[in-house]
Amino acid sequence: MTLQDFLMLDLPPLLAAVLAGGTCGLLGSFLVLRRESLVGDALSHAVLPGIVLGFAVTGARAGLPMLVGAMLAGLAAVALIAVVQKAARLDSGAAIGAVFTTFFAVGLVLLEVTGARSVDLDLDCVLFGQLETLVWTEGRSAASLLDPAALATLPRQLGLMAGVALAVAVAVAALWRPIQLVCFDPAYAQALGLPARRIELGLALMVAAAAVAAFEAVGSILVVAMLVCPAAALRLLTDRYKAQVLGGAALGAGLGAVGYALAGPVPAALGATLSLNAAGVI
Secondary structure, eight states, X not given: OOHHHIIIIIHHHHHHHHHHHHHHHHHHHHHHHTTOHHHHHHHHHHTHHHHHHHHXXXXXXXXXXXXXXXXXXXXXXXHHHHHHHHHTTOOHHHHHHHHHXXXXXXXXXXXXXXXXXXXXXXXXXXXXXXXXXXXXXXXXXXXXXXXXXXXXXXXXXXXXXXHHHHHHHHHHHHTHHHHHHHHHXXXXXXXXXXXXXXXXXXXXXXXXXXXXXXXXXXXXXXXXHHHHHHHHHHHHHOOOHHHHHHHHHHHHHHHHHHHHHHTTHHHXXXXXXXXXXXXXXX
């Protein structure tokens, strides 16, 4: 493989896998610590109606309208879960299951009635992602990495994911201590005067943003896995908050890189003539 081949064909999906795994691994630690891992599953599916409506408004797969739509859908899902839990006197798991399956079903219907399938926004894209389609046509040499004109042609999915990853990292760093208190003892956090409910909503919004930023490239199933698995693995290895959160992010990013790298060689070693879906291997 030449440098040009790597830059054009492998660098964009590799970066997408690392950004998706790292961002979801970071946020997943907070969900695991709060015993709300199912919320990540719910939000990654519940944002689908917002994504499709964002496309319906603009008529194109533009990142910002779809991100806004997904975040609004995520907020609606969180609010509806609270309403259903209180009105029907259900436990949180049952309420989450009822709401996110309903939202996902509505999203699938909207895929058909809005014409989203005509631009390849379909069920396979939503579930399994399209890492292999992220190609950088201007990545012809190492000089392209320093060329603003060439960098501007990077796949838009990569730019959206990088922006969300940066925003999540800044928010977590700025609210490091308050998030820790909310994760371990929300009642004590409220007693100290911290806006615990707002912090919880902020976490939900970040999960929704990560889900919509990653879904087109890596699919919602991988988002669910990365929100749970790296954080759950670190929870078995450490009782330190910093090691849990940063380790979850590092493990998620590492799994993304290693999984993408193995998508071709592993099937070849087993005698297969085709590579596997990279998101599936991750």
